[in-house]
Amino acid sequence: MSDPDSPSSAEAMDGVSTVEVKTSARAALIPTIRAVVSDLAARADFDLDAISDLRMAVDETCATLVDVAAPGSTLVCIFRVYPERIEVQAEVQAKQADAVVSTETFGWRVLQTLADDVSVHHTPGSGGNGPIVEIRLDKRAADLPR
């Protein structure tokens, strides 16, 4: 496997490679982030449904976070590529102290359907800053046989 484009070459020694993307928390930059994750998934040989699902899930995640983000804040997305799955961790500093991502919305339904596992975490901000809102996703390389 000396082909640099072969999926397994993306794996580090421990079987995980990590990619971190930091952008301004602006909707205009979301296409860049989703292009990164869809490339990672394709190189990890996810099936086409899984690639497309993950791409849309990251799109939805980032759009949700950008909605609550404080002006001028940074959106941080960490992608961990395992042999058979990709883990996504995305976070932003929220504008309002009481900012929450509701799980009773269509957007959340979308995330639950597209990802194998999804959760949201709120950490109170320090020193007058808004809370940190974080969404975590887990996506397997292929659907389990149904």
Place this chain on the structure above:
Amino acid sequence: MTTAGSEYGHLDRMLEQFAVLESDDPARDGLRNQLVRGYLPVAQHIARRFSGRGEPLEDLVQVATVGLINAIDRYSPDRGSDFFSFAVPTISGEVRRHFRDLGWSMRVPRRLKDLHVSINGVVSELSQSLGRAPKPTEIAERLGIPVADVLEGLEASEAYRSSSLDEMLSSEQGSATVGELVGEADAELDRVDFQQALRPVLAELAERERTIVLLRFFGNMTQTQIAEQVGISQMHVSRLLAQTLDRLRTRLDPDTRAD
């Protein structure tokens, strides 16, 4: 375009007839086809105005024709303006939107477009034999090309956002299974808290987009399964879903999304 009156005069009456037909009138399709054919030179004319910007003229004509169809569907003679003053901006708008949607990514080399077509072809074959969506390595093996090329082709597919005219025109599917599946998905939608916010927005979608959204998010089907049911490719389902989610996101009030 203002001198077009005499050339298109015979279509005016047809437009008036068309506008008053109920949406399920059997005469509608035939009349619509005649209107589209009759006004086609208008769409071609507008498409030519946008040529020379890196998009093949035939693609532009397709997009302009979609704009024409929208114009025909939405035009109502009783609003007092003539068809051209309504249709020309509608068609130009569709072509502009095409350029905007494609953005920088529209300049996809011919080789990648061809690759996209080959990949799309084997994806449905492989989905059939595997019973699930294929992986890039499986596509590469079937086509006898390096995985790197498949990855490149898939990337080009993402850039390829516009649907072909045939896809846009494919008649609203009404097969019994799809109907039943949508019925079940719809019942599932009733059980969620946000259905009151979502229903009216879903109602604005075209039949096929709504079907796909319901089957994916409330019918528990994969894109590949939906593609098979609805009779379009997985990549097309993927594109339509992404576009529709994007539209739903802007249409759903941020407060309903995040409160």
